[in-house]
Amino acid sequence: MREFYRYLKRLKNDPEHHGAMATIIKVQGSSYRHEGAKMLFLKDGSQHGLISGGCLEEDLKYHADEVMVKQISKTVHYDLRSENDLDWGQGAGCNGKITVLLEPIKWEETFSSVLKVLEAGEEVISVCKRDEGHQCARFYYTLSGVSIGAGLFNPPRIKQIIKEFVQNGKTIANFYLEEHKTSILLELHKSKEDLIIFGAGPDVEPIVRRAAEFDFNPIVIDPRESRCQPLYFPDASKLICEHPESVLMKKTIDLSGYVLIMTHHFMKDQTLLEYFVQNKPQYLGVLGPKRRTARLLSTDQVPSWIHSPIGMDIQAEGSDEISISILAQLILVRNQKRAKEWGKDFKTTAV
Numbered sequence: 001m002r003e004f005y006r007y008l009k010r011l012k013n014d015p016e017h018h019g020a021m022a023t024i025i026k027v028q029g030s031s032y033r034h035e036g037a038k039m040l041f042l043k044d045g046s047q048h049g050l051i052s053g054g055c056l057e058e059d060l061k062y063h064a065d066e067v068m069v070k071q072i073s074k075t076v077h078y079d080l081r082s083e084n085d086l087d088w089g090q091g092a093g094c095n096g097k098i099t100v101l102l103e104p105i106k107w108e109e110t111f112s113s114v115l116k117v118l119e120a121g122e123e124v125i126s127v128c129k130r131d132e133g134h135q136c137a138r139f140y141y142t143l144s145g146v147s148i149g150a151g152l153f154n155p156p157r158i159k160q161i162i163k164e165f166v167q168n169g170k171t172i173a174n175f176y177l178e179e180h181k182t183s184i185l186l187e188l189h190k191s192k193e194d195l196i197i198f199g200a201g202p203d204v205e206p207i208v209r210r211a212a213e214f215d216f217n218p219i220v221i222d223p224r225e226s227r228c229q230p231l232y233f234p235d236a237s238k239l240i241c242e243h244p245e246s247v248l249m250k251k252t253i254d255l256s257g258y259v260l261i262m263t264h265h266f267m268k269d270q271t272l273l274e275y276f277v278q279n280k281p282q283y284l285g286v287l288g289p290k291r292r293t294a295r296l297l298s299t300d301q302v303p304s305w306i307h308s309p310i311g312m313d314i315q316a317e318g319s320d321e322i323s324i325s326i327l328a329q330l331i332l333v334r335n336q337k338r339a340k341e342w343g344k345d346f347k348t349t350a351v
Helices: 003-013 057-070 110-117 158-167 202-213 244-249 266-278 291-298 318-340
Strands: 018-030 040-043 076-081 095-108 124-130 136-141 171-177 180-187 194-198 215-222 238-240 258-261 284-288
Touching: 003 040, 003 095, 003 110, 003 180, 018 057, 018 171, 040 057, 057 076, 057 095, 095 136, 110 124, 110 136, 124 158, 158 171, 158 180, 158 194, 180 284, 202 215, 202 318, 244 266, 258 266, 258 318, 266 284, 266 291
Parallel strands: 194 215, 194 258, 215 238, 258 284
Antiparallel strands: 018 040, 018 095, 076 095, 124 136, 124 180, 171 180
């Protein structure tokens, strides 16, 4: 989950803040959010994120306040299956049992090391070692089982457990350590993923803004210094004022993830498209109708993996609506692996 990364950044920006982190650790039946979903409660009363449609947050805040005052972890259970609205029933819009772990949290030096790993594009495993009183001590590891930051908890099987956890494709899971007579909770944490956008026209502005909101790192590439600047793209993580050919040649950034071609320049688009056909990224979207993309490729058929026209087919009008359709498609592609883990099957409807 990327929420952990987002909340660590928030704590880093204001180290004096402390609060309580809520994590859904078990779901039986249906729920608004899945296991691993997080929410942050801060001492100043602010709340960040949701773990339900708004039906549990008010009650959860009381428990979070207790956790912040006592500085102890707490597990809270909600049964949403009752038909009695007074018992978190159908008025909640869910039909399952949810277990939430609340932990006190504040900025600590270990988080600097964790953020460094996440911002390098790598994933982090957190291990919650719980005692009989359900108190949680957190330790952090790379996917290969190397300890990150402070903390000494290295049971003999930890690397094997992490390997099994990663291979299972889950974002959260419980394991029992026989040698320690204790259970541990493993979570997979991810950072934002780069969204490379070739082009800095006005139509790119809402895309960058919304991409940042939905946990992408927007990187804008355009040779025009008059356009490629923070004035127009304050939410961009990086602005590269260079010609596309130069970026492709230097390879100073990773181009294997999410890529949008929006230069509005036929020859530049053609150069970019030729490169990415040979170096297939995880997602490639090309602005313009499919017949234009076919001309760029000098072919009658556009490969099905190239999204052209770009975005979900919501009959979008104008740059704002188009940006929503593009983000919807990006989120879908990003979530497809997770959807398979949850036993769901849905497809893009872009044409």
